[in-house]
Amino acid sequence: MPLPATRTVTGTYTNPANGEPANGTVILTPIPVVWTDTSGEQVLAGGDTIPLVGGEFSQPLVTTDADGVEPASGRYWRLEERLDGVPHRTRVFALPLGDGSPIDVTDLVAADPGAAGYTPVEGPAGPAGAQGPIGPAGPTGATGADGAQGPQGIQGPTGATGATGPQPPLGGQGAGDAVALRSTDVLLVHKAADESVASSITLQDDDHLTLPVVAGGVYALDAFLDVEADPAADILLGWSAPAGATLSWTETGISAGNTGNIGSIKQSRLDVATSSAIGIVATGSVVRPAGVLRVGGTAGFLRLRWAQSVSSTTPTVLKGGSWIRLMRSA
Structure with missing residues (x-):
């Protein structure tokens, strides 16, 4: 074969x-x-x-x-x-x-005088030898440069303002005459812009100076009114409040008819239905009304009302930045 x-x-x-x-x-x-x-x-x-x-x-x-x-x-x-x-x-x-x-x-074979059995061909694989020791670690490579920063994203629209959360209850009466107040028990409003009245002695609601009040609330009132006027016209101040409310207040300004800011000071004790004329000079005067408001069973608004004390074609101006403040005590 x-x-x-x-x-x-x-x-x-x-x-x-x-x-x-x-x-x-x-x-x-x-x-x-x-x-x-x-x-x-x-x-x-x-x-x-x-x-x-x-x-x-x-x-x-x-x-x-x-x-x-x-x-x-x-x-x-x-x-x-x-x-x-x-x-x-x-x-x-x-x-x-x-x-x-x-x-x-x-x-096919190679002579090796030092080893008579020498052969150049590869024989069967022998058993694996023991693993040698781990060599020392190589040096750490250099840190690569930071990549370029990507463009900043466009800011999304602002979300709508959430509803006001519930307010904590009114603080309890202290051992003395002090009352703990919540953040909502201090009410403050600034006048947003100048307002002028000319040739009118009829009280009118101010365009800005109005604050809400709650039924049964008792409030301390103070204000800062920055006024310019013809010294002959001055300013007539008054208030309106919810039905059943009482207001005891005083003007704290110079007497009407003064031509300078140095003169007698008016601090009459007045009620909510009574208005009062306060002196104003051409360069401007400050009036600081103060009082106590007690609201009855009807909630509503306390509003500043004003006009000229004497009609004049020169406007009486209640300046922007003027303010009224209420601090609730009960």
Whole structure:
């Protein structure tokens, strides 16, 4: 039965002392000793002892990379050299098909005078050795530059203001006359702009100075009124409050008819239904009303009302920034 792919291996042995051909034999044995030719359906087993003729041998051998032969890898040939007068030597080689031409054994194995069993081909892998110690850590690499910052996003619209939360209850009466106040018990309103009245002595509600009051509430009142007027016209002040409310108040300003800010001070005790004329000079005067408001069973608004005391075509002006304040005490 034909063999799988073969290639002829040759060898020449010469005595280096006299140049004569060496005598002896070579033994060629496969590794492993049994191969299986699956393509040719035959088992390849054993090797051969070949005598040297004129110091030479020539032998066709199945190549170690022949197709259809098992094991598919790890196949080699063992060469035992039994030369007369020379210690025996064993070497291993792989035999590739290559171009199929005869190949000298010296091209397949390498001589090593220091190790008679030297072979250049790779044998089966040995067991893994123990892991060596971990080497020292390398230097830390330089920190990369920060990337460019992305553009700032567009701010979204401001949400609507939420409803005012419930207020805490009024504080209890202290041991003395003091009363604990909530933030909503101090009410303050500023006048948003100048307001003028000319040629009128009829009281009218101020455009801005109005504050809400609750039923049953008791409030301390004070105000700061910045006024300019014809000294002959002055200003007439009054108030309006919810039905059933009482107001005890005083003007705290110079008497009407004064032409300078130095003069008698008016501090009459007045009620909610009573108005009073206060003196104002052309360069301006300040009026500081104060009082106590007691609201009955009806809630509503406390409003400042004013007019000229004497009709004049020169306007009486209540300046922006003027204010009134209520502080609840009960």
